[in-house]
Amino acid sequence: MKKVVVFGKPGSGKSTLSKALSRSIGVELYQLDSIVYQANGEPIDRETFTQIHDDILTSDHWIIDGLGPIGAFKKRISNADTLIYIDLPYPLSYWFVTKRLLKSLFIKPEGWPDGSSVIKGTIASYKMLKLSPTFWNAEFEQELNALSSTKTVHIIRTISDLKAFVHQCSR
Secondary structure, three states, X not given: OOEEEEEEOOOOOHHXXXXXXXXXXXXXXXXXXXXXXXXXXXXXXXXXXXXXXXXXXXXXXXXXXXXOOHHHHHHHHHHOXXXXXXXXXXXXXXXXXXXXXXHXXXXXXXXXXXXXXXXXXXXXXXXXXXXXXXXXXXXXXXXXXXXXXOOEEEEEOOHHHHHHHHHHHHO
């Protein structure tokens, strides 16, 4: 694993898994939300994002978690050697987004950009979850399966599989 993309619906555990994997294999983690947003929570301009994103992709080793602009996501998929898709059931993702909001009353959520409003982010996550079936669907999974001939593809569908993967990465 030299170039890894971790993706899935909001609240699926991408940040937790990515951090454990980064520590385990010693590859730098780039959390997309920290690239897309400035320290004050405002989005950076598209040109700046594209330059930062493309610079990361040209390096020899990286882990990137998140979705971001679709064109950039497809570019990451193309450049990666390992794809990790977290596909937990929707009710669980809604619960994790809500749980993240509740926990944020006490501590900053893992992987959350500095200065970003957790409330605004939660609303955006709920909106994204509502739209997710148009993207994270059977057709997308077929595309992933087709890529498994040239890339390592992991699809995680349950909490127990997610915990096991994180545990394996933490060793």
